[in-house]
Each structure stands twice: as structure tokens, then as C-alpha cells.
Amino acid sequence: RKEVEQDPGPFNVPEGATVAFNCTYSNSASQSFFWYRQDCRKEPKLLMSVYSSGNEDGRFTAQLNRASQYISLLIRDSKLSDSATYLCAVQGYQKVTFGTGTKLQVIP
Amino acid sequence: GAVVSQHPSRVICKSGTSVKIECRSLDFQATTMFWYRQFPKQSLMLMATSNEGSKATYEQGVEKDKFLINHASLTLSTLTVTSAHPEDSSFYICSARPYNRGNEQFFGPGTRLTVL
Numbered sequence: 001r002k003e004v005e006q007d008p009g010p011f012n013v014p015e016g017a018t019v020a021f022n023c024t025y026s027n028s029a030s031q032s033f034f035w036y037r038q039d040c041r042k043e044p045k046l047l048m049s050v051y052s053s054g055n056e057d058g059r060f061t062a063q064l065n066r067a068s069q070y071i072s073l074l075i076r077d078s079k080l081s082d083s084a085t086y087l088c089a090v091q092g093y094q095k096v097t098f099g100t101g102t103k104l105q106v107i108p
Numbered sequence: 109g110a111v112v113s114q115h116p117s118r119v120i121c122k123s124g125t126s127v128k129i130e131c132r133s134l135d136f137q138a139t140t141m142f143w144y145r146q147f148p149k150q151s152l153m154l155m156a157t158s159n160e161g162s163k164a165t166y167e168q169g170v171e172k173d174k175f176l177i178n179h180a181s182l183t184l185s186t187l188t189v190t191s192a193h194p195e196d197s198s199f200y201i202c203s204a205r206p207y208n209r210g211n212e213q214f215f216g217p218g219t220r221l222t223v224l
Binding site: 041100 | 144151152212215
């Protein structure tokens with residue numbers, strides 16, 4: 001089993017739609033969780049950290065479920081500019097492991 | 109704040125040559141830097157963790173004699189790909205963790221290496 005797994009997609013959604021991504025991780029001792037956004041041929045950029053209590057930043061909501069070992073990202077009111085690959089990342093003591101990413105394409 | 113630069117951004121070299129990639133934290137000190145590699149349509153794979161003033165810790169399957177890492181100061185880490193081969197062609201990205209900002213990492217813009 002991979003340490004971090006994501007559905008690669010692509011998710012093709014119309015503008016204004018709500019889309020959700022999930023990510024599962026195998027190491028129950030993982031300490032920190034993140035969602036990154038990566039545009040084509042660019043470096044990843046931190047979108048948000050993920051906490052057990054859930055956190056929201058504008059149209060983006062992230063949730064962590066430690067019992068089931070998954071994290072989620074919800075994007076509301078999708079914009080064309082949201083088109084990118086979304087990587088979940090799980091951190092142990094020091095090392096961060098990334099998922100393969102989920103590609104989102106928002107269609108006009 | 110928290111800007112990380114990489115140089116060069118793109119390099120094309122002949123098979124058998126060595127290539128050095130620099131990673132710098134421009135406005136913070138980073139006790140730990142990380143080197144990742146990303147092949148097309150694949151995820152970032154951690155190659156090694158670089159701690160200032162000590163030897164790098166390599167991930168399983170990464171040859172330490174081929175990928176030389178030096179972290180000589182709190183703002184600079186270098187990755188040298190020795191005797192590069194076409195299969196080393198990839199996108200190499202570094203990240204740096206500020207010593208006083210918990211677990212957050214900041215990524216450099218990446219270096220695209222093409223070995224002919």
C-alpha cells in the first residue's frame with residue numbers, strides 16, 4: 001500500500017461547481033497534513049494546512065479524519081483559475097510524503 | 109517572506125557530465141532543506157534530507173554517491189548529479205524549512221534537468 005494515495009482524476013467540472021478530493025495515508029503516526037497546489041511545470045505551493053477540527057479559507061475547506069486516516073479538500077464555486085493538480089502531503093517526524101496529485105480542470 | 113530560489117532553472121547537459129543545482133533560502137535561515145525529484149505525471153519523491161553542517165539522509169533507492177548533497181550554510185544547499193545519464197532527466201525541486209516556523213516547508217521554483 002502506498003503511503004499516501006489520491007485519485008489522479010482528472011476531475012472535469014463546470015465553473016461554479018463544488019468538487020471534493022480525498023487522500024488516504026497509511027502511517028497512523030503522521031503528524032501534519034497539507035494540501036498543495038501545483039500548476040503545470042511549476043513548484044508546489046501550499047494551499048492550506050489540515051487540522052482535525054477542519055479549516056476553511058474562502059472557498060476551500062480541508063478536513064482531517066484521523067480514525068479513518070484520510071484528508072479531504074472541498075472547493076466551492078469553482079473558478080477557471082482553480083485548474084491545477086492538488087497534492088496532499090503527510091508529514092511524519094521530519095519527512096513529508098506527497099500523493100501523486102489529483103488533476104482538476106474547471107470548464108467554462 | 110520565506111522565498112526559496114533555485115539555480116539554474118533549466119539545464120541541458122551531455123551524458124556523463126556533472127550538474128550542480130543550488131537551493132537558497134533568501135530571507136530566512138533553514139536548518140533543514142529537502143531535495144525532491146518529480147518525473148512527468150508522477151508525484152514529488154523525496155530524495156534526501158539535508159541538515160546544515162551534517163551529512164544528508166538519503167531515501168531508500170537514492171544513490172548517495174551519485175547525488176551529492178552539501179548544506180554548508182543555513183541558507184544554501186547544493187545537489188550535484190554526478191555522471192548524469194538520460195534517466196536522470198527530471199524536475200528537481202528543493203524545499204527549505206525555517207528553523208522557527210514549525211513544519212512548514214517552502215519550495216524553490218525547481219530545476220528542469222535534461223540529459224542528452
